[in-house]
Amino acid sequence: MGDFSAKVFEQVRRIPRGKVSTYGQIARLIGSPRSARYVGWALRNNSEPVKTPCHRVVFKDGRLAQGYAFGGEDKQRCLLAGEGVTFADETHVDMEACLWDPERDEQGRPADIDWEREMADE
DNA sequence: CAAATGACAAAAT
DNA sequence: AATTTTGCCATTT
Numbered sequence: 001m002g003d004f005s006a007k008v009f010e011q012v013r014r015i016p017r018g019k020v021s022t023y024g025q026i027a028r029l030i031g032s033p034r035s036a037r038y039v040g041w042a043l044r045n046n047s048e049p050v051k052t053p054c055h056r057v058v059f060k061d062g063r064l065a066q067g068y069a070f071g072g073e074d075k076q077r078c079l080l081a082g083e084g085v086t087f088a089d090e091t092h093v094d095m096e097a098c099l100w101d102p103e104r105d106e107q108g109r110p111a112d113i114d115w116e117r118e119m120a121d122e
Numbered sequence: 123c124a125a126a127t128g129a130c131a132a133a134a135t
Numbered sequence: 136a137a138t139t140t141t142g143c144c145a146t147t148t
Contacts, residue, residue, distance in 0.1 A: 001145090002144065002145055002146095003144095004144050004145075005144085005145080022130085023129070023130050023131075024130065024132080025132050026132070027130085027131085032140095032142090032143085033131095033132085034131080034132070034133090034141080034142040034143075035130090035131095035142070035144070036130040036131045036132085036142090037128070037129090037131075037142075037143095037144090038128080038142090038143080038144045038145080039129080039130075040128070040129030040130060041127090041128050041129075041130095041144070041145075041146085042130070042144080042145085043129060044129055045128085045144075045145075045146070047129095054129080055131075056124095058129090059129090059131090059142080060131065064129090065129035065130090066129080071135045074129090095123080108131085
């Protein structure tokens with residue numbers, strides 16, 4: 001794993017329960033504003049399911065990643081909904097309400113919740 | 123070893 | 136305003 005991936009995971013783990021972040025936002029946090037694409041690459045290449053809540057990372061417009069995502073995008077949607085994330089419509093997270101603001105505060109707990117259990121159902 | 127590739131988003135046409 | 140190109144990391148071919 002490269003330094004890049006390590007930083008990605010570090011930030012993704014900070015996303016609070018009930019909030020989401022975006023690929024671009026994570027990219028900015030680790031100091032590579034133009035590397036949103038590679039954030040996705042890092043998560044795919046080295047996703048450590050239990051430690052890193054990668055389901056909380058979505059598109060800037062609130063859409064979920066197509067194609068991949070650990071089990072299907074409907075499962076991701078289910079996980080998010082279970083954490084209290086609200087949706088503007090079928091395919092879009094309500095970004096206004098649920099986008100994590102890293103500058104503001106940790107807005108809750110350090111994302112070290114037992115989302116293993118949440119994943120258990122289904 | 124060089125070249126292609128991938129969970130995106132912003133800049134340039 | 137809409138479409139195309141660029142960004143530039145690490146792994147795979």
